[in-house]
Amino acid sequence: MNRFPLRVEARRDPSLSRGLWLVKWLLLIPHYVVLLVLWTGLVVLTLVAYLAVLFTGRYPASIRAYNLGVLRWSWRVGYYGYQALGTDRYPPFTLAEVPDYPARLHLETGAAPPRWLPLVAWLFAIPHLVFLGALTGAGTRQYGAPISAIGAALLIAGIALLFTGTYPRGLHDLLVGIARWNLRVAAYLTLLTPRYPPFRLDQGETEPDPPPEDPVKAPAPRGGSVVGSAIALVAGVLLLAPAAGTGIGGAVLLGLDASRDSTGFVTSRTLELSTGTAAVTAENLRITDAGVWTRNIADVGGVRVTATSPAGRSLFVGIAPESAVDAWLAGTAHDELIGIRSGDARYHRADGVTRPVTDPVAQPFWISSATGTGTTTLNWNVTDGDFAVVVANLDGSPGVAADVRGGIQVPDLTGLGAGLLTTGIVLGVIAIGLIVLGGVGLGRRHTEPPPPAAGPAGPAPQQVPPATVGS
Template sequence: MNGYPVRVDATLDSDLSRWLWLVKWLLAIPHYFVLAFLWAAFVVLSVVAWVAILVTGRYPRAIFDFNVGVLRWSWRVAYYTYGGLGTDHYPPFSLEDRPDYPAHLEIEYPAHLSRGLALVKSWLLAIPHYLVIAFFLGTGLYVATSGDTDASRAWSGGLISLLVFVAAVVLLFTGAYPRPIFDLVLGLNRWVLRVAAYAGLMTDDYPPFRLDMGGTDPGTGVLTLSQPTAAAAAPPPVPQTTEPTTEPTTQPATPPTTQTEAGPPPGAPPPGPPARPPSRWGAGRIIAVIVGAVLAFTSLGMLAAGGLLRLADDGIRDSQGYLMSSDVEFTSPGYAATSPDVELRGGTPAVDVPERWLGTVKVEADGRTDAGVFIGIARTSDVESYLSGVARSTVRDPLGSDQNPRTDYTDGGAPKQAPQDQDIWVASADGQGQQTLTWKADEGNWTLVVMNDQGTRPVAADVSVGATIPILDDIAVGLLIAGLVGVVISAAVLIAALSRPHSGT
């Protein structure tokens, strides 16, 4: 291939529909759905290719063909829809090049790639091009705010979409796609696809800062890819002889190609289209690659989540192994401040859900009045019986708006007895300064009560609640194991799909 190793060509249909572009967003939905999975596979396989380039200096050919096919598929859909609107022919569901389709993308397979450039191409060297194509694809952001409702509306668009929209409006009224706009749109898309191939590690040749306009890619030369050279296209020379002919000069020679030029005999069926070579990327192989890549992506996410959960779990526990909340204000102008009813449901005889999920609960309270503070946990029915007719507040939303807890106040009188004189508590603590209680979680309906230790009013304390939550360890380990198993399975699926023999090199 001469010139730049990425070639993008397109032919403008001469009989474009005036109105079809209005619904192409709907017609292309099946392609968008498939491309979402193809691009997920593209990302995963690009990471695999990056590792292979660092180790071997070569881009694995099967992955290269697949990723080029994804770019080709995306280009055909973009050309059909609002990246070009240059054809009304529905894009084929194929990774292969289709000679009968008016949009084409070819990337020359590199014999060798630089290991050093693979480390910096995508995120550093391509930054100048990212800034340029961001303008092509859409970085302009317009935000409008309504004065009446303060509702914000945003719009983001790029030069390509703007030019295609202008061409669509002209097509709607005149029936013709403006040729200068078509050439410019093709040049912009060509720039974008060159950068995509470079950032995708498919070439070490830096994309030119050049707008090669027109349907035929002028940046790769005219005689490239499958086109023959001038020497190959020219007919072979006729050999000369020195022997005189013995044929009479008046008898005309019979041209050797007369039957060929005359075409098929009368009555013969017309010749069919040339046979298409078998596809190297059938539906089954593509699905296998997508499944393997999506599984790899999911498995890597599980590994990352499991590792982060493990690190966070170890890092945010206190010295006693509890995961504690921040302080919440339990205040009331009455005689008690309570939590809402908390229901803990039991599991099976073999699995104790509250103990497995919460483990041991710890509550810390620091009184903000001169009186001592009391904290206790009891069944909700017992608390309702004890505080019946007592002035109290229920903290419904501990965080609330602006970090202020939302409370509901119930008016009433004073309790008949001090809280520590009750035998309803499954766990309690009282006294001056910070008080701490611990409780092994159990099934049932429970309520946390904060009072002054002598049952006086008002109540004010900073309360934090935590638990050991042993299930977090199981979740982290489960994610790590599932991620490792998924990586192994995805690797087997990808290797089986990508190593299938195919023609071509």
């Protein structure tokens, strides 16, 4: 019997509202918020389960119950919402099984996953993810909007409900089959079952294989408050974002610090500039509050532009107020650098006549400038204002070609980067600890209670003879 341990079932409502599906997205917002927290916990707890299986060969029962509960909750929300539109009954807020809800999910107990499975489960699942991506991803474009296979089926089902009041049975069975495939793959990736999912689109309300003769019932939730576990889980999820941001920021600063040269400059990659006009400009360079940085932080505030002519021609590089550069180049065609795409410069051609420009060196408005043959290096200490950078031939003639690199002077970032990285790691450990604490606490309420231990065997009790009362 080729029965998959995860059994996904759905009971279609005999009658569905014509227009409720139009506003279900609004009604499901509370569920989406909760599921965002729950799925974050599922990812973290699955990684913990991977480590537990890898090193101990056992899948913690409380984590299994939590992950199964999240899949069960997601399936109820998906069946009510935009995964199947199969019921108008609002899904309950619980990880436990709800026997009378139209969408149900059961997991049959089986063998523990082998220790090596966490190392390759994600790799083995790639073929399934490719198939499911083709079904759920954008396959065609109609009127500029991407439409997936599931989206098209849901749209047709919704329109049929709206105008006829009936849900085509074939579409329902197809959507349930796709959801069943998704849930099987999710159960395999979370190691809820070591059984490899079949490449089957099992459509319909029930599984194609008969259920076991003695199905395992989901344990009833144990008593006790879930407030503490829920608070720990939410706090851990909320703490993950600042932990990740702080840690990534620290790593970026350390990487930036490692790229500084002996003078404190961080230099960009070489950008090849080429134009048939007399100049290339980089405009709209607005600098504010430069004095705050240059007064309070040492070795900061310097800008360096290095231009090399591939043909060995003499170049001019200058920085000036943008208004002065615009007045100087008025009526003369030139290329304005507007961006970089795949390492190539993108330009906007300013209107004008392609002609030489007036002697660049003789202009009085340059804040900083440099000239040279072959390689030209400009250095400038930044000040507030709107500026433009100009690269031109020294004689002002059209046809400029230069390999340009820009650099900015930054302070020593070792201490700040290490501090942020350490803080991020500490916050991340605390966040993961809270998520594990909360998830395990919630999952423990849905695990099978251990059987009562047998007491120690003692001597059999002796019967006491009845007392005789004499006269």
